[in-house]
Amino acid sequence: MKLIHKFFLAFFITNITLVGAMFVFIYLNFTTEFNHFVEKQEQKHLSEVKLHLTQFYAKANSWETIAYNNQLWRSIVDPKQQNNEDRATLDNPPPTLLWIELPGDLLKTGRRISLYNQHRQVVVGRNEINENPLIEPILLNNTIIGWIGLVPSKLAANSPAKAFLNAQLHNYIIITLLVIVLAFIMAIVLSKHLIKPIQQIVIATNELNKGNFTNRITPLSQDELGTLSNNFNELASTLQENQQMRFQWMSDTSHELRTPLTVLRSHLIAVQDGVFVADNKRISLLIDQVNNLNLIVDDLSQLAHSDTASLSYQFKPLNIAALLQRTLESYSARFTQCQLNIAPLHLDNSVNYQVYGDQERLQQLFINLLENTCRYTNQGGQVQISLKQVKQHIELTFSDSAPGVNKQDQTKLFDRFYRVEKSRSREYGGAGLGLTLCQQITETHKGSISLQDSPLGGLQVTLTLPQTG
Template sequence: MRSSITLKLFLAILATCIVVALAMGMAVRYSFDSGFDDYIRERENQRLDSLALTLAADYVETGGWGFLAGRGDRWERSLRLSRYARPGDRDRRGAPPGPPPRVTLVDAEGGWLAGPRVRPGAERIRHPVTVDGRSVGWLLSPPPRLMAVNDEIDQRFQSRQLRATWVIVGLSVLLAALVSLLLARLLLVPVRRLAQATRRLADGDFDIRVRVGAPDELGRLARDFNRLAHSLARNARLRRELMADMSHELRTPLAILRGEIEALQDGLRAPDEAALASLAHEIGRLHRLVDDLRELSLADAGALDYRMRPLDLSALVERALDAVQDRYARAGLALERDIEPGLRLSGDERRLEQLLANLLENSLRYTDSPGRVRLRAGRRDGRIVLEVADTAPSVAPDQLPRLFDRLYRVEFSRSRLHGGSGLGLAICRSIVQAHGGEISAMPSDLGGLAIRVEWPLADDRGADAADGFTAMDEE
């Protein structure tokens, strides 16, 4: 099997299961051995207690150990009466086949009385034979582990249990291998789907999506992959639209310039002031388009130069309105202002002037005459809010989020006929975001479009004046 994550996961799960199975087998074996020794010890103690009581009774009856002297049958009789011999050791008449070879009787001083003789230093368990509270003798028995070795029935039982334990361990390992293989394949199904989808995504198939399964790490990874594919598809579409729009934007002034120059070369048009003014206008249009594109490319690269410092936004807005007042009047538009004094903001004055100029230029270009354009600036909910609203025409709600895309312009009412490169609002968004603010588009209560910009306050003084802008909204 080739090296793969499936094999690695299979081996990891299998190795874990084998270790667990072996550990359980050893634990069961140790528990059985310990319990079996305790069982033998407890059984031997019960037999020794019974034998000690029988011998104590004979000792009292005869006044000593003399009844055992030279009479092996009395030792056998005591064994039978005490039930020391196990039921399996008895014949059909109930008598043991012979004296058990493992228990020895010695007197209080350790002198041998009956049973097999014990060599000096041999390990034995001592069990007292008590008469009137004193030990008159001792029963010596091998420890449980030696009794189990010398007992054929116990050996067979131990052997069967040992075989059963390792058979169970072996079957557990086989089952673990099967389960590990199934788990490895099952767990890696979504990973394989993601790998295949990633290869297709790398090949340019941005429409590929993967199924989101359980809400775990793999499910979150699948959702992130789908978002990435959606973003790449959107960027590819925007790139195609950008190239198409750019070619159109550049073609129009270039075509005009070419026509004008050819007319001058062919003598169809005199090189007078009007012709030169037309050429200068188209050249200026190209220059603005190139400048706007450069601004956006620098913004994308994070290379735009911003020199932040505290400034008076109210005064900055007033100057921007004064600069376009005459142009609005010539276009038949009434310019209204509602500016709260003392609005402080930390920002780049030159970039903010560019922001205001783009917003006012957008309303000037796309508002029908006669009409109204209203600019309001004030504090609300701990933020500085600036809003430029105009009269008809408006923008469809589904097109509002795209107004800040590059070269995007609403067709029909706010179309290319009004001029402009379609980059002004994209530049506005870049400037606002660089100042930590937010910009959004919404329908205007005047019947047209409203562009709203919000910034955090430069200090805490704006929270107390929050009601001022809210009151203006209610007017």
């Protein structure tokens, strides 16, 4: 069953239940009120008839005139001068749940009244006094002068009151059916209204399954469905960006690998054809290209291990200043090769540079930062490294000279394969993965890494790690 059908059934069944319950309640309440109203009206009518009969008997001293004068009897039990509708409205208001006005002669009570003398013999009406469910004496000076009998409307066959109730029931049924039809229509309208944003999301997710990440949903409301639509749009944007980044990574990786491979292939073919001689200079050039390939593959491998949480960490207390000093000493030849002047490490001897971390991973982090400096700093440039305490953290800064990196590019340098100058990156090796790996190692050590403009004209990397001890 589709969701629109479930919505429809939920609304329709709920409306039918409520309408049915209201119909039963209203009709039963109306029937009760109407019967009570009829009883009061008939009792009042009977009391008035008794009064008229008492007055008549006081003058005539017998019932004979009434027995032979049907017109006189009717004038007493159904007085024309008094309007029943006015009595009902003024004295006993009818039930409020009437769809039509109550007719003035609805009850026809006078037709169900019988008169008997003091010996219970019929004067007018039913032959036997016991045929009347309601019997009351007529008194004159505390003496019974006769009896009056009444068949209540609710007990009478073909009662006008019952017919009126049936007519009202018929009206209620028609109105209930109209309400049910309206509920049916409203259930359809509401179901389609509610299902529309859901259908949008279903269609859009099908497009995502097909690989169409450009599709977006226009939120139709501000409720949870609107929030879901906005979340879908964010998801689609993220998937689209990831797809573009994946294509870019594949393209960049292929370019990165193609450059040294092309150089290797061209030189080896030239050596094979006798154009070049396989001397030490030529072999060194080929080895450099192989080293470039190794750097790219190493970066990819390290990053893949980091993504899958395969990098093992062995945390222990260590002196980060001593670790950095050893790394700089081992990298001195690389700085000399790149013709970079590195300033002595600036340390505050009063600070205990203890951190809780993995020695190998932190050294890998320092090497990546130093290698980036060697690759992308102009020859003859300068490098300054400082280590200081900031509150409960150790702050390490790497500053180099020109060229610098604009603010827009600084925010993207931690993205994989992103390079400010692709041609220059290929020339010096690297796939734009070093800073990404540095960021992941830093975050694993519960630290932070950021980029700023260097006071030397280049780029400054600020690394912050929590201090221990």
